[in-house]
Structures are given as structure tokens and as C-alpha cells.
Amino acid sequence: MWKRRAIGVLSSLFPGPFTRIAYDRLTNPQQSRLRENEQQVLNQARQDDLIFGGFRIRTYHWPGAGDAVLLIHGWEGQAGNFSDLVGSLRQQGFDVYAFDAPAHGHSSRGRTSPFEFAELVAVLLRQTGARKAVSHSFGGVAITYALHQHRDLALERLALLTTPDRFSQRIEDVARQVGVSARVHARLLQRLRNENIDVERFNVSDFVQNIQVDSALILHDRNDRVVPVSQSLNVHRHWPESVFEQIEGTGHFRILRTPAVLERLTDFLR
Helix, strand or coil: CCHHHHHHHHHHCHHHHHHHHHHHHHCCCCCCCCCHHHHHHHHEEEEEEECCCCEEEEEEEEECCCCEEEEECCCCCHHHHHHHHHHHHHHHCCCCEEECCCCCCCCCCCCHHHHHHHHHHHHHHHHHHHEEEEEEEEEHHHHHHHHCCCCEEEEEEEEEECCCCCCCCHHHHHHHHCCCCCCHHHHHHHHHHHCCHHHHHHHHHHHHHHHHEEEEEEEEEEECCCCCHHHHHHHHHHHCCECCCCCCCCCCCCHCCCCCHHHHHHHHHH
């Protein structure tokens, strides 16, 4: 607690250096280690590398005779987080694709952005021909923005697990995690605006009003401590093609490996 207070005081006095720290945290995803079973599932995939925007992107393919499904992980996540879902989809014969976004997982490191993440999703939708997709957390921002920017892309089914709505919320989260002052928060917003990132208009609830998706399913735990359930609800209110289901007992991450959720997803995608 005392460290956060000290950072708050120092960042008020010296906003410049702390703005750079917050910006680095926003554009340089933190890495987390995969569980043993998650890595094992990745090892079963056909792995390839795609060069995109100066990054070496690791892609994964578990071939199946059924429909192609693209899995889109969250910010600071990676393809291995979908290991339980991959198993469920393979049992149902789906043709499953996943990837590690720029500076995530087994892809190469470097400074990246939400826009770069989303553009990669568009590239992979074209490359795989997938007409069905599942996203987790920030992956929902990436897929909806990709569809919003590329109106020729269309999906039959899209499932979003615990999706954020406002990108500005992500910036607020970073500021809170770093412990910086309101002055630094304001400077960070201005730096993004100077880079032509209109933070206030980067919202999933806006994107979904102009995308081609036949049917969407949004699942969100009422006690999610990372992304408030109110954000998914707001997306649903602006998206006539969506169904919203509130669940309990999974939180933000365990939702990816909860049997009842996996069963609901495979049923929806079928």
C-alpha cells in the first residue's frame, strides 16, 4: 500500500517519467507461464510462423473435418489459455485455429497496440476462412474492431467470453495497477490522442452495430473482478444479434476451463 501511495505522490510531482512507465505497460504485454497441460495441447497442434508487422506470429492448427473456428485470446493472454476448449471442440470434429498475438505467448516480443492485434485477427480470418470464432476478454475488442474495419468479413457464430466495452477502461486499469496520479492518467490519454487513438470512441458497443455476425453469444460471470459484467451487458444492449447469459463461479479466467461453459460454447458453435 505504501508503495502505491509513494508512486501517487511522485507521479504528481514528476508526471513525465511516470507517463512513459504507464505507456510502456499499456503497449508491452506482460508474459505469464502456461500450465503444463496448456503447453501439451499446443504441442499437439500444427504450428507455423507468420510474419506480420515486423513480428513473428506463432499460429496453431488442430485439423478437423468440421467447421473452422478461430480462437482469439485476451490482452496478456495466449493461445494456450484455450486448451480445455480446444479439447472440447476437437471432440466435436471442429477445425480449430489459434494464435499468439504480437508480443504475446510464443510470438516475438516488441511494442504493440490494440489496433495491431485487431488487424492480425482480420488477416487470420481471411487466411483460415473461419466463419465461427470465440474470444476471451480483450479478444472481444479485437474481433469486433476487425469486423468493424473490414466490412467484407462476416461470421455465422461469434462467442465472447467476458468482453470489455470501453477501451478507456483498460487505460484506467493500467493507471490503477501502476498507481499513478490523475495528472499522469490525463497525460497518458493525451499521448494516445496525439497518436490518433480516439480513446473515447474505441468501444465494442459501437463496433457491434456495424458488423456482419449472424448470431452472437456473450457469457460473463457476475463476480468478474477484472472486467465488470456491466460492460458485457452494454455491448449486448447495442447488439440485436446477441444473446447474453450471466453465470457464476468462474471469475475472469476460470471461465475458460469450466465444463458447463465449454459445453455451452460447443453447443452454440454447432
